[in-house]
Amino acid sequence: MSAAAIAEPMLPRPFRVVASRRETGDTVTLELVPLAGSVPDFAPDQFKPGQFNMVYAFGVGEVPVSLSGDPADGGRMVHTVRAVGAVSRAIAAAAPGSVLGVRGPFGSAWPMAEAEGRDLLLVAGGLGLAPLRPAIRQALARGERFGRIAILYGSRGPAEILYREELAAWGQRPGATVALTLDHADAAWEGHVGVVPDLIPGVSFDPRNSVAMLCGPEVMLRFTARALLGAGVPAERIYVSMERNMKCAVGLCGHCQFGGDFICRDGAVLRYDRVAARLAVREV
Amino acid sequence: MRSDEAQAEPGEAAAGAGQRAPRRLIARDQLGALIQTLAGSGYAVIGPTVRDGAIVYDEVRGVADLPAGWTDRQEAGRYRLERREDGALFGYAVGPHSWKRFLHPPAELLWRARRTEDGFAVEAAPPSPPRFAFLGVRACELHAIAIQDRVFLGGTYRDTGYAARREGAFVVAVNCGTAGGTCFCASMGTGPGVSAGFDLALTELVGDGGHAFLVEAGSEAGATVLAGLASQPATQAALAAAEAVVEGARAGMGRRMETAGLKELLQSNPEHPRWDDIAARCLACANCTMVCPTCFCTTVSDRTDLAGGEATREKRWDSCFTADFSFIHGGAVRASRRSRYRQWMTHKLAHWIDQFGTSGCVGCGRCITWCPVGIDITEEAAAIRAQATGPGKPEVTHGDA
Ligand SMILES: Cc1cc2nc3c(=O)[nH]c(=O)nc-3n(C[C@H](O)[C@H](O)[C@H](O)COP(=O)(O)OP(=O)(O)OC[C@H]3O[C@@H](n4cnc5c(N)ncnc54)[C@H](O)[C@@H]3O)c2cc1C
Ligand code: SF4
Numbered sequence: 001m002s003a004a005a006i007a008e009p010m011l012p013r014p015f016r017v018v019a020s021r022r023e024t025g026d027t028v029t030l031e032l033v034p035l036a037g038s039v040p041d042f043a044p045d046q047f048k049p050g051q052f053n054m055v056y057a058f059g060v061g062e063v064p065v066s067l068s069g070d071p072a073d074g075g076r077m078v079h080t081v082r083a084v085g086a087v088s089r090a091i092a093a094a095a096p097g098s099v100l101g102v103r104g105p106f107g108s109a110w111p112m113a114e115a116e117g118r119d120l121l122l123v124a125g126g127l128g129l130a131p132l133r134p135a136i137r138q139a140l141a142r143g144e145r146f147g148r149i150a151i152l153y154g155s156r157g158p159a160e161i162l163y164r165e166e167l168a169a170w171g172q173r174p175g176a177t178v179a180l181t182l183d184h185a186d187a188a189w190e191g192h193v194g195v196v197p198d199l200i201p202g203v204s205f206d207p208r209n210s211v212a213m214l215c216g217p218e219v220m221l222r223f224t225a226r227a228l229l230g231a232g233v234p235a236e237r238i239y240v241s242m243e244r245n246m247k248c249a250v251g252l253c254g255h256c257q258f259g260g261d262f263i264c265r266d267g268a269v270l271r272y273d274r275v276a277a278r279l280a281v282r283e284v
Numbered sequence: 285m286r287s288d289e290a291q292a293e294p295g296e297a298a299a300g301a302g303q304r305a306p307r308r309l310i311a312r313d314q315l316g317a318l319i320q321t322l323a324g325s326g327y328a329v330i331g332p333t334v335r336d337g338a339i340v341y342d343e344v345r346g347v348a349d350l351p352a353g354w355t356d357r358q359e360a361g362r363y364r365l366e367r368r369e370d371g372a373l374f375g376y377a378v379g380p381h382s383w384k385r386f387l388h389p390p391a392e393l394l395w396r397a398r399r400t401e402d403g404f405a406v407e408a409a410p411p412s413p414p415r416f417a418f419l420g421v422r423a424c425e426l427h428a429i430a431i432q433d434r435v436f437l438g439g440t441y442r443d444t445g446y447a448a449r450r451e452g453a454f455v456v457a458v459n460c461g462t463a464g465g466t467c468f469c470a471s472m473g474t475g476p477g478v479s480a481g482f483d484l485a486l487t488e489l490v491g492d493g494g495h496a497f498l499v500e501a502g503s504e505a506g507a508t509v510l511a512g513l514a515s516q517p518a519t520q521a522a523l524a525a526a527e528a529v530v531e532g533a534r535a536g537m538g539r540r541m542e543t544a545g546l547k548e549l550l551q552s553n554p555e556h557p558r559w560d561d562i563a564a565r566c567l568a569c570a571n572c573t574m575v576c577p578t579c580f581c582t583t584v585s586d587r588t589d590l591a592g593g594e595a596t597r598e599k600r601w602d603s604c605f606t607a608d609f610s611f612i613h614g615g616a617v618r619a620s621r622r623s624r625y626r627q628w629m630t631h632k633l634a635h636w637i638d639q640f641g642t643s644g645c646v647g648c649g650r651c652i653t654w655c656p657v658g659i660d661i662t663e664e665a666a667a668i669r670a671q672a673t674g675p676g677k678p679e680v681t682h683g684d685a
């Protein structure tokens with residue numbers, strides 16, 4: 001499922017920030033294009049939903065960031081970055097015109113082809129909506145190929161909701177549902193309060209003929225997968241995107257190991273039945 | 285020399301045609317000629333030498349640099365050099381170094397970047413791999429190199445620096461005649477005799493007033509070098525003596541690892557009480573990972589000059605025993621020592637098989653010897669087996685988990 005090998009996978013290639021949009025207090029979405037002539041083999045539509053890049057801020061460092069744009073948009077690498085530490089802060093602060101390094105794309109992809117002809121459950125917790133966004137956009141753009149499309153999204157509070165306008169628009173599409181829940185609501189919030197798995201009973205889907213794609217914190221993955229299994233979705237139709245420390249992103253540095261898998265190479269998207277036993281053990 | 289050759293069965297390896305090359309005898313002084321020949325062909329000749337009370341691998345210029353008459357005494361958490369009477373040059377087992385430090389060096393520059401008007405430009409580190417000739421590579425170490433070949437060269441992405449150093453290397457192996465107290469290569473199927481993966485293989489024949497080496501060529505390059513040395517055909521007596529040398533090492537093996545079902549045993553016992561027991565002793569000092577000839581993990585370290593105009597990235601050895609290793613925002617995934625030792629040992633003996641089709645342990649015993657508190661991987665594996673649940677458990681279980 002991974003993309004073709006990259007010629008010089010260890011060298012960051014310079015990309016210019018051409019747009020930066022603030023999503024929330026600490027999160028921005030950046031659009032990047034290669035510096036003229038510097039990335040000859042760049043093909044922005046070659047990445048697959050679910051893949052990630054290693055994004056480098058000059059002199060600060062490099063971290064893994066998922067692609068959050070649609071390959072079909074063409075010409076741009078889109079990343080949604082939350083500023084949580086030195087490197088992600090520097091990336092999130094990159095103003096239009098500045099240059100970031102990019103290595104990638106790396107990793108496995110959401111099973112878009114396998115999901116065709118079935119109901120689709122896209123379940124995100126927090127920033128987990130970013131890696132799912134390419135899958136959501138691709139599925140909605142080819143809506144006729146899928147059954148019902150349900151987007152379930154849990155956010156910490158109302159201020160942390162990503163892609164607000166898009167979420168509303170997604171919910172308007174025929175055959176698509178968007179269900180939102182917050183950990184902590186404010187007085188103005190009239191929607192659901194609680195954890196993401198609570199949203200599952202509220203959406204209609206055929207558990208025997210669905211594919212679920214999950215991205216979020218590990219506890220959210222565990223509880224959501226359990227709820228889906230309980231609802232009758234087979235383990236082999238549930239996919240999770242995992243997060244681990246990564247330095248090389250090409251399966252050589254050893255940091256991202258999760259049991260026998262290298263998350264950078266065998267993941268980040270992994271089939272749930274492959275990882276269920278490990279997910280149940282702490283500190284793997 | 286590719287990794288699959290090193291996996292071949294004894295006897296069908298080497299010389300390519302299914303036949304081992306006829307072995308030759310050389311006198312002790314021809315070892316000096318060998319070192320000079322290799323150095324004269326542009327190799328940096330790396331071999332065993334005594335420094336700071338240990339046998340370490342470093343550049344050698346002649347026989348005088350080799351550890352003549354030294355042996356090592358090794359136990360869990362203990363290493364001591366002692367004299368031996370016979371003046372053997374390779375009369376020790378293995379020291380704290382392995383060839384990994386040359387093929388997969390502790391630090392390596394990956395690239396330099398400098399600010400430009402347009403942003404920045406990145407330049408790969410210039411490839412100028414030294415050509416190494418390794419003198420005194422043990423059977424377990426040949427297997428360790430073959431394992432790292434799979435790690436660094438076997439996947440979609442190759443480690444290009446490793447590939448260059450590896451391709452240029454000339455390997456002079458040595459059959460073991462003295463097993464260390466912490467060695468268990470015989471039970472891992474990786475020694476003590478070398479079978480493949482070398483250019484030349486030596487067996488040291490010392491005693492009864494004589495001191496010679498039986499030499500076997502394992503490649504054309506090796507045969508050419510051997511042809512340049514003063515040698516005689518091997519006598520029946522020499523061949524028999526060489527066999528006895530290896531048998532002696534096999535019989536003297538200090539430890540043993542039961543490998544049957546070991547992968548399943550470890551993978552199905554992540555909550556075994558023994559992990560807590562180990563955690564109470566392990567200091568998470570990372571010694572075991574540094575000395576292990578197959579441990580390959582690295583991190584990167586980015587630097588900038590004071591003016592902020594130039595940046596570099598270096599790759600450095602890292603260890604799964606550090607807190608940073610598994611750090612993701614909010615904390616380390618493996619915060620406890622229990623989880624770190626479990627990761628290391630389960631990776632080494634089990635996940636490695638899933639990832640690379642081979643165990644990650646060659647039974648060299650270094651991790652046992654150099655552990656400051658003497659944690660012994662063979663003993664821990666046996667303890668887990670003795671009280672296990674699920675696959676790999678012994679026929680008779682003692683109590684229940
Ligand atoms: C496959 C993958 C996809 C990701 N996608 C996104 C995304 O789309 N948007 C986004 O904002 N973040 C994403 N992350 C998380 C992002 O990589 C971390 O937030 C980032 O590494 C934090 O680095 P820092 O230096 O800013 O923070 P610090 O907390 O100071 O981290 C220090 C160092 O620890 C490591 N580290 C810390 N957190 C993580 C982490 N979560 N994952 C891996 N390494 C970490 C990094 O090496 C980092 O430099 C993704 C992570 C992975 C593994
Ligand atoms: S795990 Fe220990 S015995 Fe096995 S190869 Fe590594 S250092 Fe040697």
Ligand code: SF4
Binds near residue numbers: 567625
């Ligand atoms: S097992 Fe021994 S050598 Fe390894 S980290 Fe623990 S204390 Fe250090």
